[in-house]
Amino acid sequence: MLHSQQLLADPRIEQAKKLLQEALAEQSLKIESVRGPRPELMESYANQLARLAVARGGAPYFPYISSGIGNGPFVELGDGSVKLDFIVGIGVHGLGHSHPAMLRSTVDAGLEDTVMQGNLQHDAYSLEMCERLIRLATPSGAPLHHCLLSTSGAMANENSLKIAFHNRFPASRVICMDNCFAGRSIALAQLTDRPAYRTGLPKALDVDFIPMFHPADAAGTTRGAVDTLNKLLTRHPGEYACLWLELVAGEGGYYPGTHQYFESLCQICHDNNVLIIFDEVQTFSRLSQPFAFRHFGLDRFADIVTLGKVTQVCATLYGEKLKPKGPILSQTFTGATASIRAGLAVLDELESKGCFGENGWNIRRHQYFRSKLESLTEKYPGKICGPYGEGMMIAFTPGDGSAETAKTMLQRLYDLGLMGFLAGSNPNRIRFLPPPGITTEHHIDLACSIIEQAIAES
């Protein structure tokens, strides 16, 4: 037996994990619903927030510093308040807060020899994560054979662009969708359809945009996107390396496309030797399949796919034919040992809870949440529109959809105990990314009763 196997077989380890789990559960299970702050903690908490604003160079969007414990979608903050967290760090904590599987996996990681994994030194779980993601991506034949781990969605996307440019040199242009968001590097700021996010940054890439799908005019918007794409390909022959797509525009406002819309665009790109990149950093794990490209039946077009957030470590998947011929891909870190172990535990939970499938838990909860929000739109006409989104990505437009109305509504929800976030512009929406591994109908009921209270007061 290897020393590592002997260590793991030591009964003290299982006993220690059991004790930790019991201690955590004893406190965690006391956090059962939302509540306001404790008056005696408010001053020290305000002081901590003020120090955070100085230390990080600006106040965080929410006055949120976690106390370090929660229970499912409930999280306790340092002022003693408890929030119903339906945004989970913008889609990161797929099992919510203080989940026992997270404790177990990160304790296991703590027993490994190093805190970080890297391209020079991999552990067996890095291999397991790569193989697992490839397996989840390929049951219907997507041409994805390799997986490169990284520490952010932005880096996963940077790697995807490198692979695309490298394979289509000297093509140097990118096609994106209106309203999209790709990440915060200088190159990705060009892909992101938000001029404010490029303020003062040099232009790093040539990017052209095509119109998004809109359900109110499915045929018209599909035709418009196809016409624009054809025009661009004619205007810049041979200059496009890739089409980069979010299949549900996340930051852009929770606009999903359809199979037909995406297929039309992807087929044209495929025929013109333009590679297709699906950005699944926000969508991964939230629709009827772990990968949204499978939900939309686009397997054969998946040249390169990026993911992150819920998986705790990020990744770029790509096909054998696209394997770079030079050393263009590497970073010191692939991910934290704990991130990789925790990511595997998240995948286990999501699969064992039946999140996926045409009538899987993600779809059923979407329908439940949708029907409750629809009732609110009927009860409060003009005060709420929607809902929008797909699976465990759901949003509504408050009132007139102005930025001010959305920000006021978001703050009101926060004060009442529900955490969501903004999405889109014109209209501005409130979006929710409920943790897919643990959100129940009971949690959705509570969220909707808070939304109703906020709307009634608006």
Ligand SMILES: Cc1ncc(COP(=O)(O)O)c(C=O)c1O
């Ligand atoms: C669709 C999409 N792509 C990329 C990113 C960037 O990921 P990260 O913030 O981990 O760099 C995000 C983050 O919100 C995203 O939603």
